[in-house]
Amino acid sequence: MEIFIKLSQFLLSLSLLIILHELGHFIPAKLFKTRVEKFYLFFDVKYSLLKKKIGETEYGIGWLPLGGYVKISGMIDESMDKEQMALPSQPWEFRSKPAWQRLIIMLGGVTVNFILAFIIYIGMAFYYGEQYIAxxxxxxxxxxxxxxxxxxxxxxxxxxxxxxxxxxxxxxxxxxxxxxxxxxxxxxxxxxxxxxxxxxxxxxxxxxxxxxxxxLRLPFIVTDLTEDSPNKSTLKAKDIITSFNGRSIKYADEVIASLDTLKGQTVPAIVKRDNVEVPVNITVNDSIKLGIKYAAALPYSNIKKLGLYKISSENYSFAESIPVGIQEGKDQLIGYGKQLKMIFNPNTGAYKGVGGFAAIYNIFPNTWSWEVFWGITALLSIMLGVMNLLPIPALDGGHVMFLLYEIVSGKKPSDKFLENAQMVGFVLLITLLLFANGNDIYKAVIGK
Missing domain, CATH: 2.30.42 (Pdz3 Domain)
Incomplete structure (x- = not known):
């Protein structure tokens, strides 16, 4: 069930981002009377799961969930439709439109990505507010x-x-x-x-x-005990150690720091159990230490209930949520830009952390939370927008780069040049895709 919930969130987020991104291309193309031959969620290599033609456009769902696309007539894209490009240009084709219209069509996808992220952050600020520990x-x-x-x-x-x-x-x-x-x-x-x-x-x-x-420094709260724990008969889940080896204990790290010097010993302790202090003896085993699983993190609701830290809350009106959401979007955008800069600097080693679809899948929780879902979706939307703006042929940014050259110089790159650039960009993208997903496999194999 947990896998199903995680997978459902992953596919829903991915589908939403792909459809809206492609709509960002589709809508201006239609406004400029440019024919769109296909609109697909996921790739339909050889065959599609679903398809239906409405007017001049075939809408469908492919079987390969690596993205999506719109096929615009008269455009050199991943379809590499050389036969169409060899024919005389038609008024409804992309290549027949003014450069400024083609630029708007190509920027439409990333524009939608950024707008979507900011809308989500504004909505989250308004609906959920903010909780934090100062x-x-x-x-x-x-x-x-x-x-x-x-x-x-x-x-x-x-x-x-x-x-x-x-x-x-x-x-x-x-x-x-x-x-x-x-x-x-x-x-x-x-x-x-x-x-x-x-x-x-x-x-x-x-x-x-x-x-x-x-x-956060937390009390030593028992969450579970291992099967072979020497303390299984004396400790229970939710016990909080308040004294250990004759010393008052406030935080778990104070217990952990003393374990190496107490190996093989049984020491007196006091635990708070159902708000009652209970004296117990705790054995520090040589190989498994205490054999106790303890809380390394707690949700804000438990922190508040236990009175560990003051939880600050902010609620925003709709008008107040707009600048809050915009600022959050800006912070995430700047932060992701910094991450990319580090990734492209080999000295940082950050490239080792680059992940593919498995990495994206793993950031979704095992339990359904709309708040977490929308937060991840907004961040992924920013990531998708930034990545698509990279000046790599085959990405939106590559098309934008060539269109800006055309607008500034007044010279349009030849179809042959664009075809070759598209192939180079495609090979580069496949290489990056293999590297990112190879990183996922490597981490899974070595257990990191």
């Missing part, structure tokens, strides 16, 4: 569980006060800002220190196998 509320610093983060000099208990010199206002912004940042300012025991991130920081993160950056 960074100032994290009074005892952060929890570091990733050895890579520890090696660069950030420790559990550090307060992250600024990234690249800009103060951090919301805790949930820290991870993304660190990934995109160059230096981190921490407050350690009242003393501020600036830590520079290595150029290959992301590469080190991926080689380490753990993507977590920082977490």
């Amino acid at each position: 960074n100032s509320e994290v009074k005892d610093g952060v929890w570091i569980t990733n050895p890579v983060i520890e090696k660069i000099g950030i420790k559990t208990g550090d307060k992250i006060v600024a990234i690249d010199g800009k103060p951090v206002q919301k805790f949930n912004e820290i991870t993304e800002k660190i990934l995109m940042g160059k230096e981190i300012t921490v407050n350690r025991a009242g003393i501020e220190e600036t830590i520079k991130l290595p150029v290959d920081f992301i590469d080190k993160l991926m080689d380490g196998g753990k993507i977590s950056i920082v977490s």
